[in-house]
Amino acid sequence: MKIVLKFPQKVMQDPLLADVVLETGVRINIDRALVDATIGEIVIDVPDERVEEVAEAFRRRGTEVREMDMPVVLDEAECVQCGACVSVCPVEVFTYNKDRSISIDFTRCVLCKTCITMCPHGAIKTAEE
Ligand code: SF4
Ligand code: SF4
Structure with a gap:
């Protein structure tokens, strides 16, 4: 863990x-x-x-x-499946599926917070927020 x-x-x-x-x-x-x-x-x-x-x-x-049970949290209602988080995450937490949905493996997250900065819709937050 x-x-x-x-x-x-x-x-x-x-x-x-x-x-x-x-x-x-x-x-x-x-x-x-x-x-x-x-x-x-x-x-x-x-x-x-x-x-x-x-x-x-x-x-x-x-x-x-x-x-870090759940280091960052994704608000699916705000997510527009743009894929920015997939591109910037250094440890491949996010996967872009063929149906354009995003799969997430938070066990890999190292809390660099890059996805939070890059998400254009503010759909990702730290679990503390
Ligand atoms: S960057 Fe934000 S809006 Fe884009 S796919 Fe990731 S969570 Fe969704
Ligand atoms: S905080 Fe960093 S390591 Fe964790 S999901 Fe976001 S980009 Fe990936």
Whole structure:
């Protein structure tokens, strides 16, 4: 399962990922990272059976943790099947079907939010909105 980690500035200099890997022994795959002097947001992929253990280890270190069951939401009433999201998604979440409908595999999403920016009808939002 993918989870989103948000690091507050006070722990930005700490090697949190390395510490959690050493503590849990879980191999963590980094899908996306946005880190600078003011913000740290990372999407990681963790084996389903170890998610709670890893999430708790990050929370103990002052990290905000959110599981990505449904990272983005599609409003089908607003979608005009233009296909823009299919083109821009870097991990092929969207598939354009022969009948012009859009199929979605949100388990692949890394929350880059490109589809949200590019959708001309505002049909895609993050699950938090
Ligand atoms: S970009 Fe928006 S309107 Fe176009 S197919 Fe995707 S969700 Fe629908
Ligand atoms: S947020 Fe990024 S990875 Fe997720 S569906 Fe949109 S374009 Fe694809």
